[in-house]
């Protein structure tokens with residue numbers, strides 16, 4: 087079992103962000119933490135106390151907009167109500183501006199063993215364009231403080247395809263990151279989402295602002311630079327030093343069960359009729375009044391689960407484990423997808439090994455086309 091906890095607050099909204107997050111005052115944050123702790127305690131019975139929790143991920147939003155005490159109270163509630171594995175991966179997302187030295191020491195001292203730092207760029211101008219609240223110097227200071235606090239597993243977010251970004255600019259950002267030596271790097275291309283300031287600025291454009299060709303060039307440059315520096319390219323947008331792959335996110339790609347708590351958080355849990363996918367309310371007032379209220383619940387069919395196994399598994403460079411697929415569903419991947427597999431292999435988009443199916447380099451460039459083929 088994995089647990090995700092959502093903190094829907096940010097000091098200021100970034101220009102590209104459509105996540106469920108907004109600025110809030112201290113009173114609202116306090117009410118939210120109280121509601122969240124009620125939810126953490128209230129859901130403990132439903133997942134079974136014998137379930138070992140292997141990963142906890144506190145994301146947002148910006149979890150570090152909360153005080154150290156509030157974060158400590160949330161963590162304490164989880165560890166009192168659920169059985170955390172002795173070697174559980176315990177991650178919290180931090181913004182360089184809201185995670186000072188004391189807070190980082192507090193987090194490490196209170197059990198968190200992995201940080202995910204939202205850096206995005208090492209260029210002041212790009213950070214301003216994105217609407218980020220921090221500078222490159224804030225990030226470097228945060229990273230060094232995190233090391234001093236004892237974090238030996240740090241992930242850094244890098245954004246590619248930022249408007250105006252060229253290879254030289256991205257290369258210098260990556261060089262700065264590589265020089266610091268985080269254990270993990272996530273590198274996502276900017277996309278323009280409806281309802282954001284960037285949507286107003288750039289309009290309803292298809293594909294990346296920098297153009298498809300530049301976006302791909304920047305992507306492959308990122309892959310090459312990180313691989314040459316000892317990072318394993320283990321998922322389309324994720325890179326890790328050996329042994330530091332995100333266990334939490336890998337759980338999503340392998341379709342492990344997870345319990346999501348907090349505003350708008352999703353869960354995928356076992357149920358009698360098949361897996362159950364549910365989502366908490368996205369309305370803050372409703373959540374504060376009743377943090378156990380669900381907005382929607384769907385029972386996944388066997389077909390849903392098979393399709394998800396394929397398109398989520400293909401995101402990983404190791405691909406879909408076809409033996410594990412047969413064990414899980416009682417039939418081989420080929421018995422369902424022989425035509426699709428043959429067609430995609432012939433086009434050079436996937437590779438079929440003895441016990442796996444994975445994307446080729448060209449398949450990565452046409453990922454969405456490939457994934458859609460596995461939806462029958």
Ligand code: SF4
Pocket residue numbers: 095096098099100103104105107146147148181204
């Ligand atoms: S810090 Fe993250 S969650 Fe908050 S507004 Fe920026 S991108 Fe969105």
